[in-house]
Amino acid sequence: MINSEEDRHLKLAGEADCAPEPLPTLRHSTAHLMAQAVTQIFPEVKVAIGPAIEDGFYYDFAKPAPFTPEDLERIEAGMRELAKQDLAFVREEMARDKAIRFFEERGEPFKVEILRSIDAPTVSLYRQGDFVDLCRGPHVASTGAIRFFKLLSSSGAYWRGSEKNPMLQRIYGTAWLTKEDLDKYLWRLEEAKKRDHRKLGRELDLFEFHDISPGAPFWLPGGMVLVRELEKYARASLDARGYQEISTPMLVNKKLWEKSGHWQLYQANMFKVEVEVEEETFCLKPMNCPESTYVYGRTVRSYRDLPIRYSEMGRCHRNERSGTLTGLIRVRQFTQDDAHIYCRPDQVQSEITDLLDLVREWYGTFGLRPSYRLATRPPDKLGTDQQWDQAEDGLHEAMRANNLTYDLDKGGGAFYGPKIDIDVEDTLGRQWQLATIQVDLTMLPERMQCEYIDSDGQPKRPVVIHRAIFGSYERFIAILTEHFAGAFPTWLAPVQARVLPVSEKFAEYGRAVHARLRAAGIRAHLDDRNEKLGYRIREAQVHKVPYTLVVGEREAQHETASVRPHGSEKSAVLPVTEFLEGLAAEIGSRSATLTVGRSG
Ligand SMILES: [Zn+2]
Ligand SMILES: [Zn+2]
Secondary structure (H helix, E strand, O other), X not given: OOOOOHHHHOOOOOXXXXXXXXXXXXXXXXXHHHHHHHHHHOOOOEEOOOOEEOOXXXXXXXXXXXXXHHHHHHHXXXXXXXXXXXXXXXXXXXXXXXXXXXXXXXXXXXXXXHHHHOXXXXXXXXXXXXXXXXOOOOOXXXXXXXXXXXXXXXXXXXXXXXXXXXXXXXXXXXXXXXXXXXXXXXXXXXXXXXXXXXXXXXXXXXXXXXXXXXXXXXXXXXXHHHHHHHHHHHHHHHHOOOOEEOOOOOEEEHHHHHXXXXXXXXXXXXXXXXXXXXXXXXXXXXXXXHHHHHHHOOOOOEHHHOOEEEEEEEEEXXXXXXXXXXXXXXXXXXXXXXXXXXEOHHHHHHHHHHHHHHHHHHHHHOOOEEEEEEEOOOOOOOOOHHHHHHHHHHHHHHHHHOXXXXXXXXXXXXXXXXXXXXXXXXXXXXXXXXXXXXXXXXXXXXXXOOOEEOOOOOEEOOEEEEEEXXXXXXXXXXXXXXXXXXXXXXXXXXXXXXXXXXXXXXHHHHHHHHHHHHHOOOOEEEOOOOOOHHHHHHHHHHOOOOEEEEEOHXXXXXXXXXXXXXXXXXXXXXXXXHHHHHHHHHHHOOOOOOOOOOOO
16 A cells, blocks of 8 residues: 555656655655665665655665665665765656656666556656656755664565565665754664563563464463453442443354444454354454443433443454564454443533543553544535534534643544544653544444433434543553553552562561561562572562562561662661551552652
């Protein structure tokens, strides 16, 4: 697939450029500079396309062997040399037929293929020094403007993204307007590698994957603590907001999916199970929506019963291709923190207002900064304009009621209703799409025939609001692991405190402290191994245990412990009672930071 940035190479001359942003322009120019260096160093290479992408650029080349890290160094050095020459980027327009002959003579078959697919008399080329590319532009004035860049990696990529086409060699790079920006980005890359949840998941014993079930995590005891704490958090919050929790079957007769439309539209993503004796086909549910309507529809509902808020920790399966599976981010089995709210049209606004409040509360607990996008009616839609007006106005009003700024995604709604998509920004400034709040005016209500008896005695269709806030527990835990770099707040931490007797002599006091912590409901470990104290302290730090309690003679005499919070160089000696009180307060408030023993 050609994405919109790649279109830069495909657009026609004479078209007005859309307002060029400085960064994409710089990055796209850097891609040209790289292609120039590559063709100088490897004259046999054919050039394909090279767009700007988020945080950088790439260029694809036809070359029999992959680029090596040494190649990238040579290419980067070549780029710096060409940048020093300060070659101007010169635009020229050329008749399409002439351009085809031009690139044929230069032996560039990909450019010829692109040109043949363009239906226009004239195209534009950009030239810097001896390098010429078919390109819409715009570009920076000259190669001298390209100063802060780095080549990052190379990989195989199919021409135009199709497996039927030849495999090309792609080089990725990044470019920035200032040295600080480049340094910051490279630091972020390094930091992201260290924080990779797949790596930390192994090191901290949170979860693992096995080939016997690709894309389905085996939760280890440590990771299961995270799941349980998040569930506890979610349940307490939803209970207080009038939700009722339900649980619906995972294995469901295909008749349901025919009714809901998934069988026709989503079959390729569903796991099918043939039940031989009964000769029936069942599917593992890919989502919880249609089943929740069975719970709703089990009795006649009156307008006075609404809203009904059903939450479900729904375990779903989707048949993702094994090549696309990525840690906990892209899985085949996941558990959604799902909910379906059945309400009257006049209740949509207040329900959305409550949901946005809930979103802010939940993300705030983790220090994740949300941003909002409101997607409105697409050209092809179900339902009446009046229904859409009411729903969209409700969403706008709910945003205003929460004092939220948001982007408008005009026409980006689902065909059955408008929605709000919510991204969060983590500590590294990375964006993750998490929550979605979808207003369903017609699809589920119509297809699954949901009803309520309105005040006029007539049956009406309720509006269904679909929403998930964590998204899935798997993905959310991946994001939290990277966000906190594995050093979870105490309320989430798999092990909250480790007790280290300085030597065998104080093992008994250590056991007593450990027992007190456990009795107080703290997830505590006793490390009384026959290892040097320094080694055991380092181990506790490596495992990112929030609190390390060292106990020796003085501590045993005074019923204290030497408390060291994770990431701190200093310890504070505290009475065990005081430590427990402080810890209970910290955990109870779900503090994002460690608070005990900081001042002492
Ligand atoms: Zn270009
Ligand atoms: Zn749903």
